[in-house]
Amino acid sequence: MRFISGDKEAIFQQLHTAVVDEAQIETELAVKRIVADVRENGDEALKRLTAQFDGVTLTDFRVSQSDLDDALQHVEADFIQALEQAKENILSYHQKQKQSGFVDTEKRGVMRGQLVRPLETAGIYVPGGTAAYPSSVLMNILPAKIAGVPRIIMVTPPGADGLNPYILAAAKIAGADEVYQVGGAQAVAALAFGTASIPKVDKIVGPGNMFVALAKREVFGIVDIDMIAGPSEVVVVADATANPRFVAADLLSQAEHDKLARAILITTSEPFGQAVASEVEKQLRTLPREEIARASIANFGQVIVADSIEAAFEIMNDIAPEHLEIQLENPMDYLSYVKNAGSVFLGAYASEPLGDYFAGPNHVLPTSGTARFFSPLGVADFCKRTSFISYTKDALEKEKDAIVLLAEKEGLTAHARAIQIRFEEEN
């Protein structure tokens, strides 16, 4: 792991000369072509692109209800039970995110309010292959369920050997209304524009490879999308009171995701940092995914030695990590130090995988520093707001002069006229 230390400014300097993502113009153009193709040619394009990219020839994209039911029979009972437990925790957490509208009648003759309503359809993208995670199916579908979205469409790429039964079982448990086997940029385009087979949706969420991510950006505005996801990261803020074995294990659980994943320890104690680094090396050797985790640690693993807890949190807020573990004594004391982080894990036993699978908060989180402005996926992502007003004639009369004045200053005479005409005799 790379060691970084010095005063805060020196640390900022070193952090900010890190990776720069070069725009992938070629891939962007390829994605634009795929999206336009599906928009124009619908199912014909989908079939052709599915044969080309997935090597599978399909006549029908829909996964039948009986296939979904069968999947439940083909996975272990203890897996279903664990998934049901996770579902219960996810539901009870997200239930608390539900918002209501409001109505305000403070001024006589005036009513102002806001409705909060679910989207009518949501499209959930679920990756195939080795990145197929049943937990992700739950995390993406359940907030839409709680929002009250009546039609939840899941898409996932077809495999040469059929679909992953764990994914289908998760879809069934989460309550996907319809499942289609189609993937990549073509699936995103189909959900955005609709085809004869695939329904058009209001919003597309879910993780995916570069093609999926670029396609989502391409159709943003035609439909809504969730966030733009980049490589994932964890920051652990820990002092010498923490357990280096726990911290090392948590860093590695991030590192095993992806060679680009970033596992970062910020500590006030250099010896503690050394102890964690040796533990990381020791534990690495026992991991089936050692190769991936080792590359991540070698390229992006960092131990940052800060000269105070204050400085540690300033550095953490500057990184704005997806996951933040606070392994300090009395961790709750430091929650108020957190400005930018997707999800915070407090204390020695709130290990990141607990949040990934089970505790209830969403594991779809803002990555790569976007926690400065993006939020965890939640119920609000599947709702839209509508404002409303009602005024009596008397109430409008009291405010009409100010409205007319503002409209005229902006040169919008027809706006002024629309107010004035309501107080004029017909001629």
Next chain:
Amino acid sequence: MRFISGDKEAIFQQLHTAVVDEAQIETELAVKRIVADVRENGDEALKRLTAQFDGVTLTDFRVSQSDLDDALQHVEADFIQALEQAKENILSYHQKQKQSGFVDTEKRGVMRGQLVRPLETAGIYVPGGTAAYPSSVLMNILPAKIAGVPRIIMVTPPGADGLNPYILAAAKIAGADEVYQVGGAQAVAALAFGTASIPKVDKIVGPGNMFVALAKREVFGIVDIDMIAGPSEVVVVADATANPRFVAADLLSQAEHDKLARAILITTSEPFGQAVASEVEKQLRTLPREEIARASIANFGQVIVADSIEAAFEIMNDIAPEHLEIQLENPMDYLSYVKNAGSVFLGAYASEPLGDYFAGPNHVLPTSGTARFFSPLGVADFCKRTSFISYTKDALEKEKDAIVLLAEKEGLTAHARAIQIRFEEEN
């Protein structure tokens, strides 16, 4: 105005063969070049591009506090008073949108919660020239103020004759913390990446021309942005009990905005539709902005005759208008019919300009059918959420087997190990 009638299916068919926006690839590439230029060359690029596009040579972009104070002296007292009244209404409405976090301690040893915090910086784009609207300054800045954003940066293009004092006065009244004179795609790039003069922000909001809109889409993910805005529209649902003069005036207040603006009446009464169409023609002749309004009405004005109120609302929901006026008897009875609309105006006296300037709900609304999934600008747009969890050792022990099982099914052994290691003796 174009008349459309028939059964619901026939109406849908006619609506959906409307305008198709062709991708403006050339402009997209020009915008990409501007954004890359500012990212790479900072202030030098900003100065060069400002000279090129705005015809103004600047040495300093910052508008001083004394210039802002002066602006208040250079506009009429009744204008300031009207703007202050509007501000009060906007604040009292948006105050009700504020959200709190929560904490849940339902399970022994488990704490789960959510923080809601303001963004640290927001960038507000305000157009110059003839599209400079003081009301828009209030509508974009005040929700950020209520969210608690501590640093609100406004940018607006420089003019050869200096800046519009009404815009500067509005900035002062709304409480912009810093104002810079820079516009176009270069301003968006500066806010996204930061330059020596212009601070980097977390989110960019505000209306703008095609260059501004494409630049916002280009930097989405580096920062957050508000919605992608297209041409603006109003749908009025009215029956024969409504006043055709009022309805015509409201349609025209939309039409005067822009030749691409859409003013649509959906009615159950063809004679009423005829009466509105003649009123539109009559009132058009009296408007200073007749040319713009006439073009909008000629190209996009529609009277849709529906065979029932139910059908009228189905058509309206399919259009998903930015503004919806319900001019029926007992308009509140129909609020539950509204699925997709940005803002709803109920009854004969809730004219759209009342909402544009004064009532309090935001006038930054989802346009061009995006009310299916986008919402009015609001306090939530300037906040981010962070989840947090804390578990005791006992609480984790109860759930550890399920977590380990799920992690292993996903092939993420290091995830499973991070949980297990907490219950193992050190060896």
